[in-house]
Each structure stands twice: as structure tokens, then as C-alpha cells.
Amino acid sequence: MAHLDCRGIIAVPIDFAFEYGADLRNAAEWVFGVSRVDLASDTPIGVGAVYTGNLTLGPITTRSTVRVTEWVPNSHVCVTSVSAVPSRSTWRFRSLGEHKTEVTVDIDYSLPGGFAGKVLGRTIEPFVQLAVQRSDTALRNTIERRYRQSQSASHPDK
Structure with missing residues (x-):
């Protein structure tokens, strides 16, 4: 199983970061290669929520389905x-102060076994790491922008 991780700081309170980042209906806005996410369960967020989405990597677009298996508000969410490709992704949120949140993502995934799978894994790992880093940057930028907008809307005289 391959493992990737990425860590970043978001200049927003933890509750705002978690509310947006842990709601996978927002993933098409920030996950590299994801063009669409649809809710596929009666549970919109939290353990048991199921989402389907289109993931494009290079010339290939696949339909993927994920299920939320862990959900602790303002702490972490795991899908x-x-x-498609067996994987487990965990986003961890940790408050670093009133307006600063650390977000860490850990991704574990498996490719087909044998020699061909190992070669494929070594070939795509740099691209997957780049996609994770781009997604992390997009998540931070999107959450910070949305937070600024929410503050402007709630305090129009500033």
C-alpha cells in the first residue's frame, strides 16, 4: 500500500475549516482532478455519507465512490x-489559535499486485503527490477566501 501525506496551515478558525473541508460535496472546488461530486446516500455529512464523483487523471476519467467511515467534528474525517482504486484518506484538523488551523491529509492507496503494480506505483507516485499538494493549496485558498467573504457579509461596514 502506498502512503502520501501533506500538511498546511489555514488562517481561519477550526470550526470554519472543518465545516467546509469535511463536507465532501465541496470537493470539486478543491480536489485536483475532481470535476463533480454527488451525494449518493440519505446522510449528507458524517459517518455513513456516500459520495460519487468524477476523477480525471491525464486522459483517463473514472467514476469513484467513497464512504465516510470516521467523523469527529473539528478533529478529523476519514473516507x-x-x-475503483482501494484507498483511505484522512483529513485531520488541529486548532493553532483563534484564527489558525493546521490541516493534515494522509492518503493510503493500493494498486494491482505483482511487478506491474509496483512499476505503476513508482511511475504515478510523483504525480499523485503533486495532485495532493495542489489540492492542499486549493483547499487552503478556498477556505480562506470563503472565510473572508463570510466576514465581509456579516460586517458590511468594515
Whole structure:
């Protein structure tokens, strides 16, 4: 199983970061290669929520389904793939003060076994790491922009 991780700081309170980042209906706005996310369960957020989405990597677009398997508000959310490439992704949120949140993502994924799978894994790992880093940057930028907008809307005289 391959493992990737990325860590970044977002200049917003933890509750705002978690509310946006842990709601995977927002993933198409920040996950590299994801063009669409649809809710596929009666549970919109939290453990048991299921999402389907289109993921494009290079010339290939696949439909993926993930299920939320762990959900602790303002702490972490974990999703497990139930189709396509077996994977488990965990986003951890940690308050670093009133307006600063650390977000860490850990991704574990498996490719087909044998020699071909190992070669494929070594070939795509740099691209997957780049996609994770771009997604992290997009998540931080999107959450910070949305937070500024929410503050402007709630305090129009500033």
C-alpha cells in the first residue's frame, strides 16, 4: 500500500475549516482532478455519507465512490473508497489559535499486485503527490477566501 501525506496551515478558525473541508460535496472546488461530486446516500455529512464523483487523471476519467467511515467534528474525517482504486484518506484538523488551523491529509492507496503494480506505483507516485499538494493549496485558498467573504457579509461596514 502506498502512503502520501501533506500538511498546511489555514488562517481561519477550526470550526470554519472543518465545516467546509469535511463536507465532501465541496470537493470539486478543491480536489485536483475532481470535476463533480454527488451525494449518493440519505446522510449528507458524517459517518455513513456516500459520495460519487468524477476523477480525471491525464486522459483517463473514472467514476469513484467513497464512504465516510470516521467523523469527529473539528478533529478529523476519514473516507474509504468503495470502488475503483482501494484507498483511505484522512483529513485531520488541529486548532493553532483563534484564527489558525493546521490541516493534515494522509492518503493510503493500493494498486494491482505483482511487478506491474509496483512499476505503476513508482511511475504515478510523483504525480499523485503533486495532485495532493495542489489540492492542499486549493483547499487552503478556498477556505480562506470563503472565510473572508463570510466576514465581509456579516460586517458590511468594515
